[in-house]
Amino acid sequence: MRLKTTYIIGVLLIIWASFIYFTFINRPLNITESPENIDSQLNVLEGGIDEQFKHNREMINKLHTFLEHKKRNKMKNESSKQIKTQEHNGFVIPILVFACNRVSVSRCLDQLLQYRPNPDQFPIIVSQDCNHKETTDVINRYGSQVTLIKQPDQSDIEVLPQEKKFKGYFKIARHYGWALNQTFFNFNFDAVIIVEDDLEVAPDFFEYFTATYPLLLEDPTLWCISAWNDNGKIGLVNENNPEQLYRTDFFPGLGWMLTKKLWSELCTKWPKSYWDDWIRQPNQRKERACIRPEISRTKTFGKIGVSNGLFFEKHLKYIKLNDLFVPFTKMDLSYLLKDTYDREFVLKVYQSPVVSYQELKEDKIVYDGPVRIVYHTKDAFKRNAKMLGLMDDFRRACSIFQSGVPRMAYRGIVTFFYKKRIVHLAPSFNWKGYDLSWS
Template identity: 30%
Template sequence: MANVLCDYRFLLLVAAVAFIYVQLRLSATQTEYADKLAASEEAENVCTSQMRLLIDQISMQQGRIVSLEEERKLREQECGQLKALVEELERKGLQRRTNKEQVPVAAVVIMACSRADYLERTIKSVLKYQSSVASKYPLFVSQDGTNPDVKSKALSYDELGYMQHLDFGSIKTESPGELIAYYKIARHYKWALDELFYKHNFSRVIILEDDMEIAPDFFDYFEATATLLEKDKSIMAVSSWNDNGQKQFVNDPYLYPFWCPTNHLRRIESHTRLCGRLELLCATGTVPSALSPSFFDGSYCVLFHFCWRLHGGSFVEEGLRLVYPVCICGLWGLLVVYGLRGSSLGQFFKQYLEPIKMNDVKLNFTSAFSFPKVDWKSMDLSYLMEEKFTKHFADLVKKAKPLQGSDVVLKAYNIDGDVRIQYRDQFDFERIARQFGIFEEWKDGIPRTAYKGVVVFRYQTPRRVFLIGPDSLKKLGIEGA
């Protein structure tokens, strides 16, 4: 009996120890959970505090957004008022520069950016001959960007209107390494033409750059040729620039009079321009109304290197078969370029631009010779129409004496009349061009200033040199020559 009682007591002791151990574990667990709960509550309080802080910040930002939106609307209203004021001032300024009874022949726009000293020289050159015909040729300066000196210089002249193109958009070039400047210039040209053609409703525009000087008969020339754009829709533009107008390739009008226009004006199938140096006379019915914004996206477009054909009021891509719009230009130029600094980084300036010879007389020979005074506006320029000119040009080429051999320059010099020299391909043309010193470059399969593959220039005397392509005679309808 005593042993059984002893066993019970031992069991009770074990049970008591186990109970105490369980109680201690429960107590420790409760304490741990309590600590975790307290930490969670503290973290929740921190999160709640941070959330309230963020809510306060968001509320403040929303208040600022509302305030900025109201300020934006106010600024838009102010800008609208200023824009209306500027447009009104432009309209009044244009009215002052345009005679209501005189329909302008063309607007003249000088494209500028950051060369204030160049711009001043160009403006003075233009005003020298434009002032007497200001109602026919309203003058504008279109500035690309915010250069303060250019803006101040343009606004200092009451005789002209000022336009400013601001474009801060990004530029994406077609090929790596291309100059972004050409793309910016392209956008500027598109904007300026839209302003003049559509906003101011001019029917024609003469484009000059800010490093050009013009000849005495510059405006007479454009007035005389303006009607060609209306009559012959195959003509894209009229230019007073000649890539091969260096002094050695033009003749002195006092020694060798060239007042007959058929000795001077011609059609070409690529616009005569060099490194962006150009001026055009564009008709609304042919150029601006047909151009889409993408046409002015790249450097080829800003240089008016046309790879498009006017067809049914719109330009359609011809793929690999390029059809070139025709331009009218002369054998000597009516402007010179003096700008060494520019987007083209002086390319070709010393070799081709600086030696350009500009006509510096107003085609009046009565003081020294018995030749009549030449008036561009009274000349019959109908021979420049497509059908007539092809026949006229073919006759000139056919009558020219054919030359062959490696010493064609010497042979040409020793012949009094016109000569023609045939080239086999681009490489052969470049070889012959280097011998004479004319511009060698081709664009999309044709030489500069070519018509039906024929490049013509004067050499030393009034003689003309015709460089004819392998299929030029066929294109001109000349057989057996």
């Protein structure tokens, strides 16, 4: 628009100058003047006209320069506004790695650094307990790539005689409480992704959390994003569908994200031990859910720990770690919001035909598509889960906390992949909620 105005002004100036020129040149000559005087006057007039044209050209050039300068400034300002908007809409989420006495923490850190897309967006904080020098030395080798903080309270913890062998769980709970307080209230981050020192991560680990973080902010019925599927063993997941995500009422942990808002709610009543089972209690969960993947984005390699390898040989070492990059940030994940998910997922589950375990195992189902195995009691659930290779427990054997939620269940429904089809191990349609006595 401004360039167009410049051209109009220039044309008007040229017309004005031409008018003056032709007016003076074509005016009637004073015949009383001598030819020499007329020639002299014409020379003066032509010189004035030339000077006027020169002045007009200078004015037009100055106008061009001025408008180009304004245009560049406008583009610069718009670009600056765009960058500021991106910074404002962006987020920084630290990866909080819990370490103790495993020098193999390097295996975890190496993968995090390998797959991390942006060190400014995903700073890595390693929180170490135990004062294990060899582990500290390993962490220090990473220099400025990670920030090391150390849990200062190394005092012994008094426990009841029957819980002496579980003292490690008390120390872990103390460490978690301290490190999360540091992350949220000292470093002042708005969210954090928790990783333990014995976890491998998938190539799209950061992509997964980047895409699901907005869901966590938008949907108040969500309280965590987890990279873990407790039933994600080879043969129980659809490896051709790594982009599939689900809601679950069970807190999965093992690579998970929470917000400062949630921690502010939990920190004042943080337990002295068994924090992961405590967090699954109804009083903490408050009917909120987590997002979990079909195929895990983490895998544990820590056979030896405070749990003494509980479940590792039977289960954990068979978990499938996703090895393909899924561009989650380019996908529409709104189907995971509660209203949509409850309407569509529950409908699909209860429209699927009911089959028996024997029919499923012997592949005697004549139709394609998802199927449903129904359970009504705790024993029926555990029996079917064990036959199908699912985790059939509701809590750890050493825990005093109860939730009654089967692992990976949503509204009592445990969804998995078996014999090349989706299977729902589900309660009846008029399900009344979880029963604490099932724990």
